[in-house]
Amino acid sequence: MKKLFYPDESIENKISFYHLLFFLLALPFDRFYSTIILVSFLVHSLIFLDKAKIKNIGRTTFILQSVFMVTILSSTYSAFFSEAMNMLTKQLAVFMFPLLFAVTSLDLKKYRAALLEVFAIGCTCTVIYLYVDAIRTIQYSGLPVKALFSLAFINHNFSLPIDLHATYFSMFLVISIIYFFQRIKEEIRIGKKIFFIVCSLILAAGLMQLSSKSALIAILLIVNIGFPLFLFKKKNALRFLFISVSATVILFTFILSVNVFRERFLVDLKNDLNKNPESEKMSWRIKRWEAGMDIFKQSAFIGKGAGAEIPLLRSLYFERKMYGAYLSSLNVHNQYLSFMINSGIAGLLVYLATLCWGFWRSIKSSDLLLLSFMILVTVVSLSEDILAVNKGIFFYAFFFSFLVMSNKRTVT
Numbered sequence: 001m002k003k004l005f006y007p008d009e010s011i012e013n014k015i016s017f018y019h020l021l022f023f024l025l026a027l028p029f030d031r032f033y034s035t036i037i038l039v040s041f042l043v044h045s046l047i048f049l050d051k052a053k054i055k056n057i058g059r060t061t062f063i064l065q066s067v068f069m070v071t072i073l074s075s076t077y078s079a080f081f082s083e084a085m086n087m088l089t090k091q092l093a094v095f096m097f098p099l100l101f102a103v104t105s106l107d108l109k110k111y112r113a114a115l116l117e118v119f120a121i122g123c124t125c126t127v128i129y130l131y132v133d134a135i136r137t138i139q140y141s142g143l144p145v146k147a148l149f150s151l152a153f154i155n156h157n158f159s160l161p162i163d164l165h166a167t168y169f170s171m172f173l174v175i176s177i178i179y180f181f182q183r184i185k186e187e188i189r190i191g192k193k194i195f196f197i198v199c200s201l202i203l204a205a206g207l208m209q210l211s212s213k214s215a216l217i218a219i220l221l222i223v224n225i226g227f228p229l230f231l232f233k234k235k236n237a238l239r240f241l242f243i244s245v246s247a248t249v250i251l252f253t254f255i256l257s258v259n260v261f262r263e264r265f266l267v268d269l270k271n272d273l274n275k276n277p278e279s280e281k282m283s284w285r286i287k288r289w290e291a292g293m294d295i296f297k298q299s300a301f302i303g304k305g306a307g308a309e310i311p312l313l314r315s316l317y318f319e320r321k322m323y324g325a326y327l328s329s330l331n332v333h334n335q336y337l338s339f340m341i342n343s344g345i346a347g348l349l350v351y352l353a354t355l356c357w358g359f360w361r362s363i364k365s366s367d368l369l370l371l372s373f374m375i376l377v378t379v380v381s382l383s384e385d386i387l388a389v390n391k392g393i394f395f396y397a398f399f400f401s402f403l404v405m406s407n408k409r410t411v412t
Helices: 011-026 031-047 059-064 066-075 081-090 092-103 108-141 145-149 156-162 166-186 190-210 213-230 234-257 259-272 277-282 285-296 309-319 323-328 335-364 368-380 390-405
Strands: none
Touching: 011 031, 011 108, 011 390, 031 092, 031 390, 059 066, 059 092, 059 335, 059 390, 066 081, 066 092, 066 335, 081 092, 092 390, 108 145, 108 156, 108 166, 108 190, 108 390, 156 166, 156 190, 166 190, 166 213, 166 368, 166 390, 190 213, 213 234, 213 368, 234 259, 285 309, 285 335, 309 323, 309 335, 335 368, 335 390, 368 390
16 A cells, blocks of 8 residues: 555656546546646646657557547537537547557556556445435434435436536546456455455446446446456356356346336336337437437438537427427437447448557457457447547547556557
8 A cells, every 4th residue: 555655756757657547536526626727737747748758649548639620620620619618628538638648658558557556446435425325314304214216316317426427437447447357367365356346346336227228238238248258268267258148137127127127227228229209208318319320311422510419409309399409408328329420421430440559459459348348339329429428438548548547557
């Protein structure tokens, strides 16, 4: 623990380390803190910048920045200038983190485990805080304890005290759980192994309470595919696969047996994909996807330009009497379709190529955490505009760059 908080490094590297540490601790909370720390890290990096560090900027850096470059290019022909500029401002982190990690003299590989451990423990403490807050609310309201497993305390209502979208917080928890699982397998000290197991159980409980469908699907894919591939040898992998598939069946049985989870995971999913005309009133995802596809068809190759998504969707929402989506200015809730609207097939292909490159890097380096991140982003992109929301952008920008660049000491 002493080595964690007092690394034996130069002043420059110590300051870089603390910037990353506090950024990860602040990530689940208000974006103000994360943004301030990122700006401070930028200023610090500029102070110590020299020609030798600039030479580390190369192909990897540019690939990691690719989706930001798509936004820059598509903003040049957008009819919605202010929205395009707002989008560019939000996505600056996608441009900055690859650069900052390329020019830092801090050995990211050396401190990768320590930083991820701080992040995972921070997420665990946040889940505990949310449970404490929920239980205090239940007691204050004179409700029974079983109210914890009601619509009033799951999904967005559970993460409301930290004002963080349930799916994005779920993404943080998935990465934390995967990290702890890795450490449980590798750790030889019984005390620490027990600590990691307890933290994993708390995070898993929080994940169920948040009830994000896409995050649950992602972690099941990671456990049933990534773990057998990267954590176990052939014989043990088959044994683990049998156990993980059995656990998945038990989990689904549990979901079906608890009303609130059955409604959240199954009924809501059915409604999201329901083509019944009556569901237009509720503005489920399928209706927003249909509206997005209609806009995409108007300019299939290059799209309508950065920032065009919500203004054009709102117009269609009103026309189709989807008043809930119109009043809430809902985006299309699909990152792939978002690229198709804003930058057309060209932008979508860049995003898909970037994801494929990430998968290739994870398999090449046998990096379970990077593979987990790629699966998580790929799956959640089906139901959310990750690169339209601050916490989604920070998650994508930081972890993609950090996990790729911490695989080796010299960044190229």
